[in-house]
Amino acid sequence: MFSILIAGRLPQVNFQQVSETQFVIPISDVDHVNHLVVFMTGQIPFPDNYGGGGNWPSTEGPSWIYLGKITNAKPSAIFRINKLKDNESKADSASTLFSAFQHQTAVPTDGLLGISVEPLSQLEQQVQPSDVTPTTVASNVEFVSKMLNNFVNYVTSFVQNVPGTSEQIVPLSIVQTWFNNFQRRLSENPNFWKTT
Template sequence: MFGVVVAGRLVQTDYKQVTANQFLFNIVDADSINHVVVFLTGQTPFPEGFGGAVYFAWPSVMGQNWILLGHITNIKPSAIFKVSKLKSTDSSLNPFQTMANQPTDIAQIGISVDPLAELSQQMPATSAAVSNLEPFVEFSKKMVENLFNFVSSFSSQLPLSPTETYIPSSVLHKWYDNFIRKMQQDPYFWRS
């Protein structure tokens, strides 16, 4: 019925049914998890009027902290979630009470089959959503914002036109050198 893909790993379909409407996946090597994809395999659809709330729990010695990632339905049978930034998210929600004591290197993905009316009332963690922008568009936007912020810090007003700001061309050259240096050190620095 369900499948999970952790970025860089093989597909998992080995869920455990813990109640009539709750299913769990164990994800080993939790520290290397960044993105997960949860999907219906196509063998069995949800019953009419139902969908699946997708939860994620990082392992912890203090007990698990379940975070609502989002939903899957027959109309939207798959979803990708960014979970790497959720480690520090605080949540007291624990819809899967039976699995409170897990080893500290195993994360879990829980799927709870609930009525669509209930799912529409739930608020997923906003930091779990994956950007809809294409990577190049997102990069371009971040680059232009970086340029504007950098150059603005060097701008000055000239007495001839007090409503206009001017920027020395050497500032653009300095920004370019800094940007290229950062790209060489970490090509994804702009994502943080």
């Protein structure tokens, strides 16, 4: 039903079914894997109103980090795991899955991808860590545009006229204050700019 593709490798279809709704596939040499393409083979569709949630094992106990989903309407997805491998301990949206597989040690592997077949309503409630979602040119352009708009709006509210000229200046301390505030807000919530 599922397959994965890693750049420079042949597609892999050797998923192992570990329960009625859970599947895993070992990934060798995971240190050289930045992205995984997960796709349905087209041979078996999901039942109506179901999809597959992609998951990556967390290093913090028997939990898995949600990567995203595939469905009959969206039969493929790209998951970025390079940041995830480096920052697994930061993941805060792991779900406890694949308990049957956790006790098996027969498959030597560097990494493991799990797919859990679940109702779409449950998959919609899952949250991806920001390190997993591939960035896109559109989101980068949106971020830069909003950041620059914020900067210009803030700085221009502090414009001062230079006496005897048509020049206008902004004290450097205002620019530094904007920068410090923006950095603080970004560290508190990397997605704050999406709501402004």
